[in-house]
Amino acid sequence: MARLLGVDIPNNKRVEYALRYIYGIGPVRAKLICKEAGIPEEMRAQELNEEHINKIMTVIADNQFKLEGDLRREIMSNLKRLSAIKSYRGLRHMRGLPVRGQRTSTNARTRKGKRKTVGVGQKA
Template identity: 70%
Template sequence: MPRILGVDIPANKKLEYSLRYIYGIGPTRSKTILAETGIDPDMRAKDLNEEQINAIMSKIQDLQFVVEGDLRRELTANMKRLQAINSYRGLRHRRGLPVRGQRTKTNARTRKGKVKTQGSLRK
């Protein structure tokens, strides 16, 4: 199992797909990295040698992609900033509600959590 930027990428998947396991690298960035390093995207991750792994890591740093811990830190800092200035988006984050204008009368279960039925209690 090759390790790139502190992440174990799956060995038996094609390289194009296994690079996506790195937080901050999606389909487009994965293709870009492999095209610029000249590595075959259909190659399996377990077949990489040290030289190719180093080439991938250096290309990610050359292209200045923000990935893994730095990206997570940046996103949490953005959320904390929004919450600190009491913006509408910050309040929605704080309350655990949808942030981008989705309806909440129905749906929104991913953000709101499991249904908590409320009603009057009978004696």
């Protein structure tokens, strides 16, 4: 199992798809990296040797992609900044509600979590 940037990429997948396991690399970047590194489309991750891995790392370094820890840290700092200045988006993030204007009277279950039924209490 090859390791890139501290992430184990699966052996049985094609390199283009295996690179997507790295946080910050999606379909377009994976294709670009493979093209610039000169890796054939049908090559599997288990067939990568040290030379190929070094080429992939140099392509990532040359393009200065923010990946893994740096990207996570930047996203978290952006969310903390929004929360600190008490912007609308920051408040929505803090409360765990949809951020981009979706309706919440129905739906929004992914953000709000499982339904909490509020019933009428009994008098003692």
